[in-house]
Amino acid sequence: MRKLLIFTAPSGAGKTTIVRHLLQKFPQLDFSVSATSRPARPGEVHGKDYYFISPEEFRERAKNGEFLEWEEVYDDQFYGTLRSEIDRLWALGKCVVFDIEVKGATNIKKLYPKETCAVFVKPPSAEILFERLRGRKTESEASLRKRIARAAEELTYENTFDTVLLNDDLDLAFLEAETIVKNHLSSTL
Numbered sequence: 001m002r003k004l005l006i007f008t009a010p011s012g013a014g015k016t017t018i019v020r021h022l023l024q025k026f027p028q029l030d031f032s033v034s035a036t037s038r039p040a041r042p043g044e045v046h047g048k049d050y051y052f053i054s055p056e057e058f059r060e061r062a063k064n065g066e067f068l069e070w071e072e073v074y075d076d077q078f079y080g081t082l083r084s085e086i087d088r089l090w091a092l093g094k095c096v097v098f099d100i101e102v103k104g105a106t107n108i109k110k111l112y113p114k115e116t117c118a119v120f121v122k123p124p125s126a127e128i129l130f131e132r133l134r135g136r137k138t139e140s141e142a143s144l145r146k147r148i149a150r151a152a153e154e155l156t157y158e159n160t161f162d163t164v165l166l167n168d169d170l171d172l173a174f175l176e177a178e179t180i181v182k183n184h185l186s187s188t189l
């Protein structure tokens with residue numbers, strides 16, 4: 001049973017929070033560790049949160065066809081899903097979980113339409129999204145500006161995925177996410 005479960009949204013909507021909750025709740029799931037050329041944040045671990053590589057190595061590996069999809073999400077900051085990651089997790093019998101932006105999510109859904117459940121995580125409003133992003137205190141002013149500038153377009157993708165998950169009250173969002181997982185895991189392809 002080769003299954004994929006994508007959580008997508010603008011930066012700050014709550015994807016990582018929801019995905020972490022689901023990973024500790026459901027042993028059938030495992031996380032697709034993306035490669036990125038952005039620097040690690042304090043506490044992030046190479047091989048767990050991301051594979052942190054240089055922009056040169058990223059370009060080289062993209063040229064070699066190692067990515068299922070990749071995007072230059074911000075100027076000179078690349079993010080991509082390694083083919084090897086999905087193969088590794090499917091070989092373990094896991095349903096592969098993604099935390100990726102909207103264009104990558106659209107591409108994976110196109111590649112695996114039946115196997116993929118793609119969930120758009122919707123913040124209650126753009127203002128609350130920006131508050132969350134600032135409140136996370138992980139970004140410089142320049143990085144915050146880039147993320148906010150990209151969010152308006154990303155929010156227009158809301159209705160292009162399989163499901164919309166409103167992330168207002170976090171406990172309710174966790175419960176709804178758990179229902180989505182249970183339905184996807186029990187679905188026959």
Ligand code: ADP
Binds near residue numbers: 009011132135
């Ligand atoms: P993303 O992975 O989509 O960029 P995060 O999961 O990092 O988003 O969440 C952004 C910030 O918002 C974090 O500080 C997180 O703790 C907080 N957050 C997430 N969901 C909620 C929620 N429902 N209510 C309030 N704060 C939230």
Ligand code: 5GP
Binds near residue numbers: 071073081100102103
């Ligand atoms: P962050 O720097 O906040 O970790 O991630 C920035 C954005 O890149 C987020 O929307 C995140 O979901 C997205 N992202 C992370 N990994 C990938 C990936 O492999 N491919 C794509 N297309 N986007 C990704």
